[in-house]
Amino acid sequence: MPNGMQTRRGFAKASVCTAAAAVSGVGSVCLQAESQADPKEPFFRTRGVVLRPEDILMADWPERARKAGLTTIASHPFPGTVIGLLRTERGRHFFNKCRQVGLQVEHELHAMGSLLPRTLFEKNPEMFRMDENGNRTRAGNCCPSNARALAIIAESAVRICEALPSTTGRYFLWGDDMVGWCLCRNCRGFLPADQALMVVNRMCRALREVEPKFQVAHLAYQKTRRPPKQIKPVEGVFLEFAPNRSYHRSYESQWKAGDFDTIHALDANLEVFPRDTAQVLEYWLDVGRFSNLVRSKQPVKLPWKRDVFLADVEAYRSRGIRHVTTFATGVNPGYRKLHGDLSFIDEYGAGLLR
Numbered sequence: 001m002p003n004g005m006q007t008r009r010g011f012a013k014a015s016v017c018t019a020a021a022a023v024s025g026v027g028s029v030c031l032q033a034e035s036q037a038d039p040k041e042p043f044f045r046t047r048g049v050v051l052r053p054e055d056i057l058m059a060d061w062p063e064r065a066r067k068a069g070l071t072t073i074a075s076h077p078f079p080g081t082v083i084g085l086l087r088t089e090r091g092r093h094f095f096n097k098c099r100q101v102g103l104q105v106e107h108e109l110h111a112m113g114s115l116l117p118r119t120l121f122e123k124n125p126e127m128f129r130m131d132e133n134g135n136r137t138r139a140g141n142c143c144p145s146n147a148r149a150l151a152i153i154a155e156s157a158v159r160i161c162e163a164l165p166s167t168t169g170r171y172f173l174w175g176d177d178m179v180g181w182c183l184c185r186n187c188r189g190f191l192p193a194d195q196a197l198m199v200v201n202r203m204c205r206a207l208r209e210v211e212p213k214f215q216v217a218h219l220a221y222q223k224t225r226r227p228p229k230q231i232k233p234v235e236g237v238f239l240e241f242a243p244n245r246s247y248h249r250s251y252e253s254q255w256k257a258g259d260f261d262t263i264h265a266l267d268a269n270l271e272v273f274p275r276d277t278a279q280v281l282e283y284w285l286d287v288g289r290f291s292n293l294v295r296s297k298q299p300v301k302l303p304w305k306r307d308v309f310l311a312d313v314e315a316y317r318s319r320g321i322r323h324v325t326t327f328a329t330g331v332n333p334g335y336r337k338l339h340g341d342l343s344f345i346d347e348y349g350a351g352l353l354r
């Protein structure tokens with residue numbers, strides 16, 4: 001039997017928690033099952049931050065996160081970069097530190113390029129997306145009507161999650177944003193979110209053959225923010241919602257009926273996906289995003305507005321959402337040196353525990 005198969009069987013036998021600990025030693029603490037909530041447990045079960053490898057240079061992120069009452073640190077952006085990080089002393093030390101202080105570790109990944117390698121395009125263009133000109137293109141996503149493409153994606157998903165286990169059993173393997181989905185004869189009748197969900201459903205089935213408790217995110221973002229119409233999520237698929245919004249005022253106050261660029265899109269998605277497993281992926285602490293918006297070479301001071309954040313938290317709580325995380329890219333030693341104050345981390349954690 002090839003080595004890969006032996007590893008796979010080991011992955012299959014392990015529980016959600018021990019799989020994570022055994023494969024990379026990143027964690028051994030488990031969230032409670034959704035159905036076994038402790039009445040004393042905080043309302044928000046996930047209180048997280050999403051970081052890039054350069055942010056991990058701030059070696060005391062785990063202690064700061066724990067002190068702020070956070071539960072989870074997730075890595076970003078690509079499977080290859082995080083696997084590379086885990087091969088370094090600094091990366092291993094960081095994830096060990098997360099485990100020592102009792103933080104969950106997840107990985108929020110732009111994964112399509114790893115799920116269906118672009119090198120397959122030359123021989124099998126039919127597995128890839130058809131663009132508006134009727135040409136197959138390797139530039140992003142896939143043809144979800146192609147059975148072979150989905151089989152390769154499912155196999156790759158298991159392999160990636162084996163290499164990058166999540167201590168919560170929740171997995172985030174995103175399709176490509178910025179580009180659309182497939183316009184071939186078989187796909188064009190489906191919305192982008194329907195097509196994305198076909199892929200997620202298939203990955204979820206494959207991962208739950210490994211471990212029945214695993215869950216897989218359907219990311220509602222950009223073109224997939226309009227919810228799926230024809231495809232339903234299979235058991236284990238949860239909504240991950242990333243808003244498109246201004247941070248000058250509360251998200252709720254930007255509501256507009258029928259506008260999928262507002263919180264209306266979240267409500268529409270919650271008609272399709274379960275509420276209690278849904279997760280919001282916010283940008284409240286995302287120095288990287290705010291710096292790019294002003295095209296600054298230096299990280300800008302985070303435009304942290306506590307009152308806007310607290311109003312947003314109430315909007316999510318009132319909708320029954322219990323998993324909240326935010327990008328915090330750019331919150332690293334360079335930022336600390338330039339701007340000093342990091343008290344927004346504590347205020348973020350405290351706001352989710354109120």
Ligand SMILES: [Zn+2]
Pocket residue numbers: 129130142143144145146182183184185186187188
């Ligand atoms: Zn297609």
